[in-house]
Amino acid sequence: MxxxxxxxxxFCKGVQRAIDTAKKVGENHGKAVTLGPIVHNQHVVDYLYQYGVQTIDSIQEVKPDEAVVLRSHGVGKLVYDNLQENNISYIDATCPFVKAVHKLASKAYKENKTVLIVGDPKHPEVEGILGWTEDKGYVIKSIDDIENLPAINGDIVVVAQTTQTGENWNQITDCLKNKYTNIEFFNTICxxxxxxxxxxxxxxxxxxxxxxxxxxxxxxxxxxxxxxxxxxxxxxxxxxxxxxxxxxxxxxxxxxxxxxxxxxxxxxxxxxxxxxxxxxxxxxxxxxxxxxxx
Ligand code: F3S
Missing domain, CATH: 3.40.1010.20 (4-hydroxy-3-methylbut-2-enyl diphosphate reductase, catalytic domain)
Structure with missing residues (x-):
């Protein structure tokens, strides 16, 4: 056999970088917290716990002596605003590829374009991307969701959750091409x-x-x-x-x-x-x- x-x-580079960052912050600072598990793997969460890294669910739970590490999945703009308004120190370990999607979504939104995200609406990465459109974008998980989109006037920009399959992206974008002409595609699958x-x-x-x-x-x-x-x-x-x-x-x-x-x-x-x-x-x-x- x-x-x-x-x-x-x-491990991909983005995840490795986030784990190394959290470990270093935990070691140097004594204590660090991540908003949600650093990655979706309990073994990694347990490993980092020994270096003082713990998981919390919201900014409200951050204690004065704790540093926040933003995980590789990234977060929406509101989270950065909240951290700054509350003077909470944070280290940004968002994967650069996810950051690139944030930039695309944010730019399109500021230009009054409609942002469509091919991905899973419940995934934190997608929630983060949506946050750069003030939650005004739309998430398309499968071709069935295209029928439920409201009437869209003006330009459209489409991005992908970085972990989508090429097959799902192709299926969805083929359908969108048939429905809209004023549409631009950015295949952001990493x-x-x-x-x-x-x-x-x-x-x-x-x-x-x-x-x-x-x-x-x-x-x-x-x-x-x-x-x-x-x-x-x-x-x-x-x-x-x-x-x-x-x-x-x-x-x-x-x-x-x-x-x-x-x-x-x-x-x-x-x-x-x-x-x-x-x-x-x-x-x-x-x-x-x-x-x-x-
Ligand atoms: Fe990993 Fe970043 Fe890609 S976290 S899967 S390298 S988007």
């Missing part, structure tokens, strides 16, 4: 996302089983599972090695492994080691059974 890791898997998705698709096409490592709350991990499933490959998403099931490997010759951009390297390594262990155990059992027959 072969075990292959996707050529792009695990390279780390598309690289991980393309690598997962390539690998899924070659193997019998795919294992995707990452939290079920992580948008980009869920998208990896989605694209692997679309290749018709049996795909299992797990959060850590304890979720692995040896039965998934039985009768299969090739296993592919990938991980979301918010999945720590050490979790991925543990999963690979555990799959290798299971593989060796299966070889041992097979050898014993063959011995019995002889």
């Amino acid at each position: 072969t075990i292959t890791l996707a050529r792009h898997a695990g 390279k780390a996302t598309s690289e991980r998705q393309e690598a997962a698709i390539d690998l899924a096409k070659q193997v019998d089983v795919m294992i995707v490592v990452g939290s079920f709350k992580s948008s980009n991990t869920n998208k990896l599972t989605q694209v692997c499933n679309l290749q018709g490959t049996k795909t299992y998403q797990i959060e850590s090695k304890s979720d692995l099931n040896k039965d998934w490997l039985i009768g299969n010759h090739s296993i592919g492994i990938t991980a979301g951009a918010s999945t720590p390297d050490w979790i991925l390594k543990e999963v690979i080691e555990m799959v290798e262990e299971m593989q060796n155990e299966m070889i041992d059992v097979k050898a014993m059974n063959q011995g019995d027959i002889v």
Whole structure:
């Protein structure tokens, strides 16, 4: 049985940067807080806790001795305004690619254009982007949402949540092109996302089983599972090695492994080691059974 890791898997630069920043602030300052979990992965949240980094839900919870770290997902303009008005010190670890989307949305909004965001309306990144339009933009999760858009006069600008699949973006933008002429598209899906998705698709096409490592709350991990499933490959998403099931490997010759951009390297390594262990155990059992027959 072969075990292959996707050529792009695990932490992206934006997530790594946010984690390093939070860790440094926690170490230097003694205490740091993030508005919402730093990434959608409890293992990372637990890891940072030992460096004094805790998760809070709102600015109102910030204590005078705490520094706020803005996570890679980014926040809306109102959050920056609130932090400044309340003299709360903060360190901005928003991913530069997400910041670029904020700039596009903000500029379009100031120019009286209607901003459409291809993404999940409940995801914090999308809430943040929407915040740069004073919540006046519209979120399109699937082509069905296009029918429900109100009549739009004037120019339209379309951006994407950075972790969208290329397929969803293409489907939605094709529909929008048919409906509107005064429309400009900015495909803001980040390279780390598309690289991980393309690598997962390539690998899924070659193997019998795919294992995707990452939290079920992580948008980009869920998208990896989605694209692997679309290749018709049996795909299992797990959060850590304890979720692995040896039965998934039985009768299969090739296993592919990938991980979301918010999945720590050490979790991925543990999963690979555990799959290798299971593989060796299966070889041992097979050898014993063959011995019995002889
Ligand atoms: Fe940034 Fe892309 Fe990662 S937007 S946080 S580098 S998935």
